[in-house]
Amino acid sequence: MKTELMSANYAAARSVISARVEVVAAYPITPATTVPEQIALLNEDGFYTGQFIRVESEHSAIFACIGASSTGARAFTATSSNGLLLMDEGLHWAAAARLPIVINNINRSVSPSWNIHVTHDDSYSKRDTGWIQFYVSSVDELYHTIIQSFKLAEDERVLMPVMINSDGFVLSHTLSSFDYLEPEEVDKFLPPYSPPHWVMDPANPVSHGNIVFPEYYQEFRYMMHEGTKNALKVYEEVEKDYKHLFGKYFGGPIDCYKCDDAEVVFTSQGSIAAEAKDAIDELRDEGYKVGNARVRMIRPFPVDKIRELGSRVKGFASFDRGVSYGFGGPVANDIRASMYHTKHRPMIKSYIGGLGGRDMTVTDIKEVILDTFKAVESGELGPEETWHDLME
């Protein structure tokens, strides 16, 4: 292990070497571009020894990964926003074909209006494809979560693809230190992928994706659901193993900070969740019992962890950097749904903001948290959903 100083995108390109990825197929789109650009350079210089396929669109990129993964190769791609949306059909296909492909989606606002900065709408809209979804908050976390994701995706109990989301520019183009692992070190953690079921092999031909009539279709969908849900338990094992080998641990599906005695917990995804720690520290100094719950995994949704937190706190201030148009903050709504079948009724306030890359500073986060404290103290929920910093 050696410490390097790079942007998240450059680190993601290095994770491909460390994890011995065999096929990368990618198409450039800002802010993801420097991931495949770096992989191409590393390929040219002989550091990345797998195949790098230059494709004509993101639709082709995901289907090239599907083809590669179908032969038993470890496959990776990176994209953003409209690129991820162009992959849509392939995202559903990869999940239903149970192919352990890993994508680094660098969150970017969806057009129009044209905006290359972070909003989580691109990946939120892919929530129901079957892909396991992570949101990371640092360069180091992105690099290691990509490596962990191959282990998670390839586990026979899971066998579902994984999308790791990192905020455009805030992470993708910002230099920070991370601990690089040589592929020889990662070998101890991640063995070569060996497909436990069908494989595309000319010596042993099979048809895949053929017709399944109503008698069986539903059962395949149930197995996808089970595979995705299994990811919570399997990821626990993956993290334990990773911590033991490399001393790295990022907090499970929900990374809690000062939550033990908290009356209000702030939840968010991505880079805001790291910024929030400073807001928590300042509010603690001011006497507020507040904690930070950084939601790293939104699918499968960590229901048990939310219920455990919800049994202890008086309120959640749940912040989404994206919207389900017509029904508010996607993660806030998942938290509400998780609590419904328990006897605990913490206030669950939903906040939406930071869209299009609008800065969410410590001051902004404190304002959101204090608004929830006000609701908790008065006993009045107020609006179910608040758009933070919205122009009149």
Place this chain on the structure above:
Amino acid sequence: MPKTSYSKPTIGATGETGSWRTFDPVVDYDECNRCRTCWLHCPEAVISLDEDGTPHTDYDYCKGCGICAQVCPKQCIEMVRTDERKRRTGEV
């Protein structure tokens, strides 16, 4: 059950798909010159050949796409409604 659907190459892996057909290809064997063009183009590989090249369509799996009739250089494959073909052969 496997985790995702796949099948080994077998005849009729997804049932008797010939039931989807509306029009059936019927070869006029007096005109046919045994060129095998229909056999080459059939996307379902349901045309078999005798040793002399005489084509036979497997109606259990032919979907009636009509490609054989389109590519036939002698234009001696006619697409006729299934009922009509069966009447001609005395099947109904």
